Amino acid sequence: MNYILFDGPFRDNLLPFTYTRPVADIRIGILTIREKWEMHLGSTITTITEDYLSEKYPMVEMPENIMINASYLPNEELVELVRDLKENQAVFKDEDVIAFFANDTQEDIDFGTFEAIEFDGQVINVEHTWDIFSKNGEAIQEDFDLLTKGRVSQPISSTNNILGVHNVFLEEGVTMEFATLNADLGPIYIGKDVVIMEGALIRGPFAICEHSSVRMGAKVYGPTTIGPYCNIGGEVKNVVLFAHSNKSHDGFLGNAVIGEWCNMGADTNCSNLKNNYAEIRLWDYKTESFARTGLQFCGIMMGDHSKCGINTMFNTATVVGVSANIFGSGFPRTFIPSFSWGGAAGMTTYLTKKAFEAAEVVMARRQLQLTDEDKAILEHVFELSRKFRRD
Structure with missing residues (x-):
C-alpha cells in the first residue's frame, strides 16, 4: 500500500514552521511526524503539501493510496486501523478525518459516501504551535x-x-x-x-x-x-x-x-x-x-x-x-x-540576497548547500510575508 501524509486543516495554525516544510516534517518527541509513521508502517511515505513546497517534498501517488492527516501522531491502535482501510473507508476522530482510502482516479472526495470508522482511543495531535x-x-x-x-x-x-x-x-x-x-x-x-x-x-x-x-x-x-x-x-x-x-x-x-x-x-x-x-x-x-x-x-x-x-x-x-x-x-x-x-x-x-548569503555560509560550515529549491521556497515565503513587514 502507498501511504501519503497530507497537511490537513491545521497547517496555517503551525506557521511559521510550515512556511518551509510540510506538517509531516515537524519534530515532536524524538522523531519527525513523517519518521514516526514510516517506522510504524515499515514504508517510505511521501507528502501532499503546498505547491511551492512540492518540488522539495514531492508526492508519489499510486492507483491505491491511504491518505493520512499529518497532524495526528501514530500509535499501535491507530496504525492497525489505518493499515486495514479498504476502498471508501475513512477513520475519524470526532469530526476530524485521520485517514482515508483514495484511488488516483478520484478528483473530489465526498466523505458522506465513505464508511466512517470512529477512532475512540487516545492519540496525540498537533493543532497549534504550542502543542x-x-x-x-x-x-x-x-x-x-x-x-x-x-x-x-x-x-x-x-x-x-x-x-x-x-x-x-x-x-x-x-x-x-x-x-x-x-x-x-x-x-x-x-x-x-x-x-x-x-x-x-x-x-x-x-x-x-x-x-x-x-x-x-x-x-x-x-x-x-x-x-x-x-x-x-x-x-x-x-x-x-x-x-x-x-x-x-x-x-x-x-x-x-x-x-x-x-x-x-x-x-x-x-x-x-x-x-x-x-x-x-x-x-x-x-x-x-x-x-x-x-x-x-x-x-x-x-x-x-x-x-x-x-x-x-x-x-x-x-x-x-x-x-x-x-x-x-x-x-x-x-x-x-x-x-x-x-x-x-x-x-x-x-533582502533575500543578503539572507541567502548568510544561509550559505552557515550551511557550508556543516558541509551542506542552500539549494535552488531552498531558495525558491524562501523567495516564496518572502512574498507571502510581505504584507506583515513595513517594506
Whole structure:
C-alpha cells in the first residue's frame, strides 16, 4: 500500500514552521511526524503539501493510496486501523478525518459516501504551535518505547551520576563524562555520536538526536527535545529544537520551539511567563491578530534561518518568522515578520540576497548547500510575508 501524509486543516495554525516544510516534517518527541509513521508502517511515505513546497517534498501517488492527516501522531491502535482501510473507508476522530482510502482516479472526495470508522482511543495531535512543546513529554515517551523496544543501551561511563538508569538509552558513539542525568520523571534518549559535556545537568523527559551536543554546565529541564546537529547550553526548559540550530551559551529558553538553522547569541533570554501571570496571547497567522491560547507559560516560536545577537531579550510569547535577524537593546515586538532586520529600535526588510548569503555560509560550515529549491521556497515565503513587514 502507498501511504501519503497530507497537511490537513491545521497547517496555517503551525506557521511559521510550515512556511518551509510540510506538517509531516515537524519534530515532536524524538522523531519527525513523517519518521514516526514510516517506522510504524515499515514504508517510505511521501507528502501532499503546498505547491511551492512540492518540488522539495514531492508526492508519489499510486492507483491505491491511504491518505493520512499529518497532524495526528501514530500509535499501535491507530496504525492497525489505518493499515486495514479498504476502498471508501475513512477513520475519524470526532469530526476530524485521520485517514482515508483514495484511488488516483478520484478528483473530489465526498466523505458522506465513505464508511466512517470512529477512532475512540487516545492519540496525540498537533493543532497549534504550542502543542509541539506542551505535548512533547508524551511524544518523547512514545518514541522512546518505539526506538528502544527489544534493544540494549550502550554502556554508561561510571563517571556519570544517573538516576533511573533503566530509563536511559544511549546509541553508539556517545561521549558523556561527569554529567548528571535524572530519568525518574521521564526517559532520556541520547542519539548517535552525541556529546554531553562535563557538568551538564539533565532531567527527563529528554531526547537529543544524532551529532548534537550539550555544553559544559548546561541545565536542561524536560520535556525537551534537541534535534540533529544542534548545540545547547545555559538553561533550557520544555523546548523543541528541530535541527541544525544553536543555543550554545548562557541565557534562558523555555516553553519554546526553534526551527532549523537558527542561532541564539550569547546571553539571549526569552521570557515564558508574564509578570502578571495572565493568559498568553500569541500571534495568529490565520486571523492576523493576537489570539488567546489558554496557556500561562509560552516562550518564543522561531522559524527557520532566524538569528539573534548577543544579549537579545524576547518578551513572553514572541513569534519570529523565517530568516529574521534580531539584535540591539530592549525588547522587540512580540511578532517579528519573516525577513525582518533590526530590533526594538525598528525593523527594516532583510533582502533575500543578503539572507541567502548568510544561509550559505552557515550551511557550508556543516558541509551542506542552500539549494535552488531552498531558495525558491524562501523567495516564496518572502512574498507571502510581505504584507506583515513595513517594506
